[in-house]
Amino acid sequence: MTARRFWVFIEQEQGKVHPVAWELLGVARRLASQVAEEAQASGDEVSVEGVLLGHQVRDIAAEAIKYGADRVYLIDDPVLAQYRNCPYYMSIAAVAEKHQPEVFLIGATTLGRDLAGAVATALRTGLTADCTKLEMGEVKGAKQRLLQATRPAFGGNIMATIVCRKHRPQMSSVRPRVFPAAPYNPDAVGEIIAEETGVTEEGARSCILEFVHAQEDTVDIEYSDVIVAGGRGVGGPEGFAVIKALADAMGGVVGASRPCVDAGWIKYPHQVGQTGKTVRPKVYVAAGISGALQHKVGMQNSDFIIAINSDPNAPIFEVADVGIVGDLFEVIPAMIKEIEARKEARV
Amino acid sequence: MFHAVVAVKQVPDTTNIRIDPDTGNLVREGVPAIMNPYDAHALAAAVEWKRRLNGRVTVISMGPPSFTTTIREAIEMGADRGILISDRKLAGADTLATSYVLAEVIRAIHNEDPIDLLLFGKQAIDGDTAQVGPGVGVRLDMPVVTYAVGIRAIDLDDDTVVVERRTERWTEIIETPLPALLTCEKDIAEIPFAPLPDLIKSLRYEPEIWTIEGPVAFEQDMIGVRGSPTIVYQMGTPPLPEAGEVINTRETSIDAAVTFVFQKAEAAGVLGTILGGEK
Ligand SMILES: Cc1cc2nc3c(=O)[nH]c(=O)nc-3n(C[C@H](O)[C@H](O)[C@H](O)COP(=O)(O)OP(=O)(O)OC[C@H]3O[C@@H](n4cnc5c(N)ncnc54)[C@H](O)[C@@H]3O)c2cc1C
Ligand SMILES: Nc1ncnc2c1ncn2[C@@H]1O[C@H](COP(=O)(O)O)[C@@H](O)[C@H]1O
Numbered sequence: 061m062t063a064r065r066f067w068v069f070i071e072q073e074q075g076k077v078h079p080v081a082w083e084l085l086g087v088a089r090r091l092a093s094q095v096a097e098e099a100q101a102s103g104d105e106v107s108v109e110g111v112l113l114g115h116q117v118r119d120i121a122a123e124a125i126k127y128g129a130d131r132v133y134l135i136d137d138p139v140l141a142q143y144r145n146c147p148y149y150m151s152i153a154a155v156a157e158k159h160q161p162e163v164f165l166i167g168a169t170t171l172g173r174d175l176a177g178a179v180a181t182a183l184r185t186g187l188t189a190d191c192t193k194l195e196m197g198e199v200k201g202a203k204q205r206l207l208q209a210t211r212p213a214f215g216g217n218i219m220a221t222i223v224c225r226k227h228r229p230q231m232s233s234v235r236p237r238v239f240p241a242a243p244y245n246p247d248a249v250g251e252i253i254a255e256e257t258g259v260t261e262e263g264a265r266s267c268i269l270e271f272v273h274a275q276e277d278t279v280d281i282e283y284s285d286v287i288v289a290g291g292r293g294v295g296g297p298e299g300f301a302v303i304k305a306l307a308d309a310m311g312g313v314v315g316a317s318r319p320c321v322d323a324g325w326i327k328y329p330h331q332v333g334q335t336g337k338t339v340r341p342k343v344y345v346a347a348g349i350s351g352a353l354q355h356k357v358g359m360q361n362s363d364f365i366i367a368i369n370s371d372p373n374a375p376i377f378e379v380a381d382v383g384i385v386g387d388l389f390e391v392i393p394a395m396i397k398e399i400e401a402r403k404e405a406r407v
Numbered sequence: 408m409f410h411a412v413v414a415v416k417q418v419p420d421t422t423n424i425r426i427d428p429d430t431g432n433l434v435r436e437g438v439p440a441i442m443n444p445y446d447a448h449a450l451a452a453a454v455e456w457k458r459r460l461n462g463r464v465t466v467i468s469m470g471p472p473s474f475t476t477t478i479r480e481a482i483e484m485g486a487d488r489g490i491l492i493s494d495r496k497l498a499g500a501d502t503l504a505t506s507y508v509l510a511e512v513i514r515a516i517h518n519e520d521p522i523d524l525l526l527f528g529k530q531a532i533d534g535d536t537a538q539v540g541p542g543v544g545v546r547l548d549m550p551v552v553t554y555a556v557g558i559r560a561i562d563l564d565d566d567t568v569v570v571e572r573r574t575e576r577w578t579e580i581i582e583t584p585l586p587a588l589l590t591c592e593k594d595i596a597e598i599p600f601a602p603l604p605d606l607i608k609s610l611r612y613e614p615e616i617w618t619i620e621g622p623v624a625f626e627q628d629m630i631g632v633r634g635s636p637t638i639v640y641q642m643g644t645p646p647l648p649e650a651g652e653v654i655n656t657r658e659t660s661i662d663a664a665v666t667f668v669f670q671k672a673e674a675a676g677v678l679g680t681i682l683g684g685e686k
Contacts, residue, residue, distance in 0.1 A: 073576065145541070145551045170574040174553040177538035181506055181545040186636030189536040199640065208640060213534070219643050227636035265550040269569070270580040285680055311683040335535070342680045343672070353645065364677045365651070366668055378650045382671040384664045386656030394661045398669060402682055 061103045066092045067161040067229065069152070070112040070124050070132070071171055073143055077120055079241060079283065080167030084234060085110065085127045086242030087194055088165060094196035095205050107131060111155060113148055115141035118252070125250035128242045132250065133159070137257045142268055143171050147259040149178035155255050156183055161229040163207050165194075168233040176233045186224035187231040192238050192357065199223055206230065212334060212357055236282055237338045238361065279313050279329050285342045286312025289332055289359070290320060293348020293369065293388060297325040303347060306392050309399045315339065315359075317349050333358035347388040351376025368392070409462025409563060411453040411524045412516060413486070414509055414543070415446040417470055417477040418533040442477045445528030445591055447484070452596035453526050454485035456561060462523075463487040465516060469497060469508050475614050483601045483609035490516075494618040496631050504634035506542030508625060513547060515623045517586075524561070524568065525588040526595075529554060540590035550583045556594040561585075 066088040071078040088108045099106045110129040112121050114136065121132040133155050139147050156164065156179070166176045168190050180187035193210035206223050207230040213220040224230045281287055288310065290303040300314065307314050315337075316330045332339055334354040344362035349355060351367070351374055359365070360379045367380035368388045377383040384391050419438045442450075453464045466481040468474050469492040478489035492512055500508065516522065525547075527540035537553070544551035556578070557571035566585040571578055573592065589595075601609075619625055628634060652671065654664045672678045 145544075145553070149541075149545065170554055173537050174541065174551075177502070177536075177541035178545045178551065180538065181503065181542035184503065184636075186501065186503060187536075187538055188637060189534075189538060212645070213642075219645050220639050221641040221643070222637050223640045224637045266552065266581050266583040268579050268581050272571075272578040272580065274577065286683065310681055343677050357645070364672060364675050364680075366672075367653075372653070372655060377653050380653070381651040381675060382668050383651060383653035384656060384668060385653060386661065386664060390661050391656065391664065394665045395668070398665050399682060402669075406682070 061105060063160075064092075064095060064099055064104050064106045065159060065161040065163075066106070066108050067156070067164040068108070068110050068129070069164070069166040069172065069175070070110045070120060071167050071169060072112070072114050072117055072120055073171065075114070075117060075120070077123065078167055078169055078171075078236070080169060080172070080234070080236040081110070081124070082127045082241040082244075083236065083239045084165045084167060085124065085129055087234065087239050088163070089128045089242060091163060091194060091196045091207070098205060109133065109159075109161070111135075111152060113140045113151060113257075121252045125252075126244055126246055126248050128245070128248065130250050132252050133255050134252050135255045135257050139257055139259055139261055139264055144264055144266055144268065145174055145178055146266065147257060147264045148175055149182055150259050150263070151255075151257040152179050153182035154258055156229060158255075163196075164229040164231045166231070166233045168235040172233055176231065180231050183229070183231075185227035185229060185231060186222075187233065188222040188224075189233050191232045191234050192219075193221075194232060194234070199225070201225075207232065235338045237340045240340070281313050281315055281330060281332070281339055282337050284313045284339070286310045287315040287332070287339055287341045287343075287359075287362075288312055288345040288347065289315030289317065289349060290326075290347050290388075291317040291349030291355075292319045293350075294320070294325070295348075299348075300326055302389060302392050306345065306347075306396055309396045310343070310345075312341070312343070315344075317352075317355050346376050346380070347392060349376055350374050351379065409457060409460035409524075409561070410465070410520055410522050411457060411462065411526060412465045412467060412513060412522050413446065413450045413453050413481070413526045414528075414539070415450060415466050415468050415477055415481055416443045416528070416531045416533075417441070417468065417474045418443045418531055440473065440476070442480055443528050443531045443533075445530060445532075445593060447598055448593045448595050449526040449528050449589075449591035450481055450484055450486065451598045452558060452591060453524070454599070455596050456524070456558065457485070457487075460561065460563065465490065465520075467492065467509065467512055467516070469493070469500070469505060469512075471498075472616075478614040479609045479612055482612045483606050484598070485601070485605055489612065489614040490617055491614045492617045496619050496627075499632035499635060500630065501635035501637045502536055502538040502542060503636055504630055506539050506546055507629045507634060509539065510543045510546035511623050511625060512617065513543065521586075523563065523566075523585045525549070525586065527588065527590045529590050529592050537590070540588060544588040547588070550587045551590070552581055552583055552587065553590045554592055555589040556592045558589075558595065
């Protein structure tokens with residue numbers, strides 16, 4: 061009997077969990093269930109496990125169990141209080157060598173990307189970045205199901221499915237919001253296993269002298285319920301005033317396509333798409349956006365998509381739940397008027 | 408004397424990649440090859456500090472012979488020495504195999520001419536993996552700072568560098584001992600105009616070509632396809648989602664179109680969200 065462990069890195073900073081951790085626990089649970097049958101046949105034990113590093117973060121380990129982890133390896137040490145590449149990758153590599161996970165998922169955040177490449181190299185294994193689809197599937201010539209990690213390649217024009225045949229763990233990074241969060245079960249039970257870091261402050265190498273918080277434009281579009289996004293069709297920086305007005309009326313935030321960011325009409329944190337953020341709001345309005353693949357990959361998982369475009373053949377209509385062919389400068393003011401009227405009517 | 412090594416990769420200019428509308432295939436013809444933009448900025452930072460500290464810059468690249476143009480471009484930008492690691496047996500490398508080769512090459516350079524700083528791009532725009540930099544750092548057991556947006560100070564007496572690193576939440580000011588490896592955002596440095604002498608030098612410059620014959624002895628099962636744990640199992644085009652309903656304002660009216668959208672939103676249960684902007 062062997063243990064088939066599906067690992068998820070539980071990212072936290074200053075005690076705040078990145079929600080991608082809960083999304084990945086959902087993915088890991090699904091992957092684990094895909095091997096359940098074959099594991100039962102060979103008497104193997106399948107488990108979903110979290111790996112959590114930090115200082116005084118035990119309550120987060122308990123949360124991870126409620127999001128579906130059977131077990132959480134907790135490395136709680138002052139040297140891990142702030143994220144730093146060296147102590148984090150070394151600690152994780154050591155725990156991974158001890159417990160031999162089969163699959164290891166890490167969020168493709170700035171922190172996760174910094175970490176994943178280092179961990180994979182330390183473990184001398186394969187890592188597939190920015191996966192949009194993950195399955196445990198049968199692969200010709202392999203005795204067990206393998207992780208089939210699919211990611212966009214060549215600027216999103218082609219989807220490539222990558223497998224890692226011999227090396228373990230099979231590692232993938234996944235961007236936030238590609239998958240929904242795992243269900244939360246307040247009664248779930250699991251184990252918290254304390255592990256040691258083995259890294260001292262001297263071994264940590266780098267030292268963070270200061271944190272500088274940005275003053276301007278720190279919009280968090282990834283986890284907003286409503287996004288109104290403008291594209292080249294808004295015509296210029298002043299066009300975003302119309303977009304902003306609709307976003308305000310809906311209580312949402314402003315998104316944008318890449319050319320608008322490249323042209324300096326709006327800042328990068330607003331960019332949606334392959335080289336920007338992946339989003340899945342309840343409502344996504346795309347105005348003056350043609351719907352290039354690289355934009356669609358960032359927003360097609362939204363619950364409800366409204367497209368406004370003057371070109372009836374714009375590909376954005378292929379992903380929209382409802383589309384309006386028309387001039388956004390006419391349609392949006394009419395939408396705002398309608399929203400205001402309905403709000404009036406409600407009170 | 409200050410010595411920086413910059414890893415540069417040649418990439419297709421993906422902003423120019425097109426899909427043939429009839430066949431759905433990638434059109435590769437006429438797509439220009441450029442120096443990976445992040446690497447160009449990393450190189451600019453290296454050159455800036457070489458001028459300040461009176462040092463030198465070596466660029467390395469692993470790839471086919473056509474990468475020599477990128478090395479010449481690096482010389483034009485102010486690099487002093489360019490090494491191309493090129494061999495058929497190195498082809499097909501994934502990020503693990505690539506980091507192995509680059510790390511071994513850097514080790515060899517370091518032995519004859521000690522390195523203070525290693526600069527990589529944040530990521531290569533052809534794959535966007537952002538793995539090779541941290542991978543090389545781990546192999547060389549060097550401190551790694553990713554997403555560097557600025558170098559505040561380099562102290563060659565104390566052997567330290569102070570780097571600004573931008574994350575999603577804040578900017579960190581990090582002090583790290585040298586030698587260190589940074590992966591760079593474009594903000595790390597502006598790309599300057601090449602001075603005439605560098606331009607002339609680049610025209611005549613012949614990069615050193617290193618192969619598996621030497622001067623570095625690579626382990627056969629660490630390079631190329633054999634040294635790559637990941638393989639591409641399948642390729643496909645992204646699935647097409649279901650299209651929704653579209654209404655044309657020219658065929659009805661703006662107001663009718665808006666009403667239609669609100670009906671659809673109500674049916675989908677998101678009307679409350681759309682009207683959520685009270686406050
Ligand atoms: C490697 C790579 C990565 C990329 N990453 C991203 C990314 O992360 N995000 C991203 O968005 N793009 C990305 N792109 C770019 C992408 O390919 C497209 O070029 C881009 O999304 C197009 O932006 P757009 O729709 O705003 O502009 P356009 O394609 O020019 O479309 C403008 C649209 O506005 C419509 N329009 C014009 N005027 C009006 C009006 N008055 N009212 C209504 N509609 C109007 C037009 O009909 C047109 O459909 C990437 C490309 C590559 C190669
Ligand atoms: N073949 C290569 N030759 C030289 N440097 C490379 C090569 N591949 C990647 N790099 C470096 O590693 C960085 C990250 O690449 P990647 O992990 O592919 O996104 C690049 O910006 C380069 O600095």
